[in-house]
Amino acid sequence: MPHRKLPPPGLATARDACALLWLLPFLFWLGCSGNIGPAGPTPNGEDAGCVEPPPEDGSDAGVPADVLVPSRLLRRSALALRGEPPTGEEYAALEAAGNEAAQRAYVSAFVDRTLQEPTFYRTLFETARDWFNIPPVGPSADPPEYGLQQQRSIVRCPEGTPKAGAWKYFRDDKDACHGLKPDGTPAEERALEPWWAPGTTTVLVGFAASVSPTGQTYDASGFPVTVNCATAGPVANCGCGPAAARCHADTGSYPGWEDYGLHSPQGQRRLVAEEPARLFAHLGWHDRPMTDLILGSYSVGPTRLQAAYVMQGLAGELTYLLEDDSWWRPSRFASAPVDPDHRQGDPTAWREYSVPARNPFFLEERDYRYDPRTQSTAMKGIPAAGMLTSLGFLSAYPRERVRGARALEMLACEELSPPQGQEFNEYKRDPGTEGTCQHCHRRVDPAAIHFKRFAKMGHGFEGHGATYPMPGVGKVWHWPARWRTGEYPYHSDPFSHWNRWYMPDTLLTPVTQAQADANPEAVFIDFLPAEQTLLGQTSDGTVGPLGFAKLIVASGSFDRCVVRHLHAQVMGRDIDPAKEAGYLEDQVARFISGGRKARPYIKALTQSDLFQRGR
Structure with missing residues (x-):
């Protein structure tokens, strides 16, 4: 909605003038809400309906009424791009920049620099994590049994056993650390470079070390069944395969917890x-x-x-x-x-x-x-x-x-x-x-x-x-x-x-x-x-x-959705698609013109009149 002035004296009745004076604060608020009228975006790309005209006289003539001072603009930029305020050193550098024009140039350079720092990546990640809100895979039964790995747990043989330090299946191979099969014959042993520790050598012992093409498992009735180890997966007495790919090494206190616990960054x-x-x-x-x-x-x-x-x-x-x-x-x-x-x-x-x-x-x-x-x-x-x-x-x-x-x-x-x-x-x-x-x-x-x-x-x-x-x-x-x-x-x-x-x-x-x-x-x-x-x-x-x-994507819904979330991160508020349809479409056009990339669009938002306004 464009900024409105009161009618000149004589063109309105006293009652009309009184009513307009009562409405003036609301008209000002609506004029800066981000709405775009029927005319659409302004030709120069500014945020239509959100530009407060400068005073017509006085010492501030030619200066927009609600433009943030550089220190406040720096704070807003830091919070939007990295989620924390500027440091004391950054405030000091801002002051040392000189006059207001130089300070605003410093803020613009700060935005460019921050967009290239790792903190920007982390801000994007945290924004998306909160936005998507995808829960961790739920447990199948009691923790840590969530099941996604489709690999079999292997653990190290304890100190004091003949095969101390070697890796064996956690279950169903209790004598492997003593170098024995269940029937008392010598257990298999194999050294390899494991997938979880490239460049090292790991020793597998017992069934985990098996290279036999077939293995034995049991059906639901308890009868033995011969399986093809190449296709059966980590079952029975089949081995871990090349690079031990069919197994995962557990170093925690109980198999599964290391990958199950959300406190583990690499779980x-x-x-x-x-x-x-x-x-x-x-x-x-x-x-x-x-x-x-x-x-x-x-x-x-x-x-x-x-x-x-x-x-x-x-x-x-x-x-x-x-x-x-x-x-x-x-x-x-x-x-x-x-x-x-x-x-x-x-x-x-x-x-x-x-x-x-x-x-x-x-x-x-x-x-x-x-x-x-x-x-x-x-x-x-x-x-x-x-x-x-x-x-x-x-x-x-x-x-x-x-x-x-x-x-x-x-x-x-x-x-x-x-x-x-x-x-x-x-x-x-x-x-x-x-x-x-x-x-x-x-x-x-x-x-x-x-x-x-x-x-x-x-x-x-x-x-x-x-x-x-x-x-x-x-x-x-x-x-x-x-x-x-x-x-x-x-x-x-x-x-x-x-x-x-x-x-x-x-x-x-x-x-x-x-x-x-x-x-x-x-x-x-x-x-x-x-x-x-x-x-x-x-x-x-x-x-x-x-x-x-x-x-x-073809419907435009994806672009609008991404724009709304990026806008909320930078500007501090969502865009109402019902009340601000024109403004939203203008922002989407800006996003698409930048190749649908986050960094150019976020930069454009920090340069917008809306971002730089406030008290």
Whole structure:
């Protein structure tokens, strides 16, 4: 709203003048609220409706009325960019700069310098961590049994034993530290370079050292079963494999706690929860477009986090990953971009990596389409989609509707509120089209359909036990048609969930009963059919979370959401999309013109009239 002056004397009645005088404070407040009128943004790019005209006479003529003095502007800049006030030395340098023009130049240089300091990265990370608010992976049973690693715990043999210092399986190999097998014969022993300590030599003893291609386990009835160690994973008396990749070394007081406890910066449970926020900070620090957060095929993570992706690929029987050392050998990732707190080549650094290289079931392809209603061959996988295919996001929310709802809230700034005083048709079987719940499910289910192909099965136990099937993908994650009956062994999750909620002819599962009967895996359809839309957009058929990401980017919701959160960080307040639509669109245009990068947009905000105003 433009600044308004009182009418000249004689052009208004006394009553009108009195009314305008009463309204003047409110008109001033509205004029600086950030709203943009019908005319849209001003030609010079200033914040329309928020520029207070300078006084027309007096000693301050030509100076805007509410411009912060340099010391206050320095304080606001420091709090916005690094979350703490300026130091005494910085205030002293400001004073030493000279006159007001020189001091303002100092503040501008301070902003430029801070945007290049590690503290800016940490501010972005903390902003995203609070924004996404992704919880750590929940425990399967009693802590520390959260299960994500899909590796087997090994511990050191204690002092005083013949094999002191060697590593053995924590359970089911009690005589290994004495150099014996359970039958009393000599135990196997092997020296290797382990993935968790590159450049060193570690000794494995007992079953952990086995290189036999087959092993023995037991079925549910207790009968022995021979397994292929290359595909069976860390079970029975199979060994840890090359570089001990199928095992994780526990140095804590009890196996699992080291990776479970959130107090440990390198604990895997904490790492997977932080990955989305770290990716956001990485994009801002390295001047990448923020759309890579959900459209990119890469992510960031230290070696211990990347191990979780490799194990998921191995669980799908991509055994060639056992011979790949690119995820743990420093020379193989020496040039990967990292966070500013670590050097390149540091295994603990948050370094950039290709998600498909770690778990090839997360595809590099950007337009992969698969329709289970018409295709019966196995699905290759789902395209990698930044934080949306991160194991922290997928594992923290074990249901597709929760994933879809949270993705809408986080990344499209959707508000899913209950209805007020509405009447709905009777609920029978589909919450997307029936009953009171359809108010939200009509919006949630077209998002949730993209998040079906990742689930949890079983319970974690000291690092292994739980598995994470990707139904319909690859060679492994398929089951006989009787899984749809819910009978043993298909009576528990995730089958019970799929059987209950993946019902044909529903909004979440738009397949006919005949199609589901012909191919039970058709219920895993994970793209939006042409007859449905999300945020007004029609899908191009891309499957999985990437299909969802494309829709929210095309709708403009993602850009608006990122702008609102960056604006709140720097300016101290959100932008109301209903009352400040014009201002929001102006900010989005500014964000896009800067390549959708965080640093240029934040710099522009610190130069805006709104940022530099106050008392």
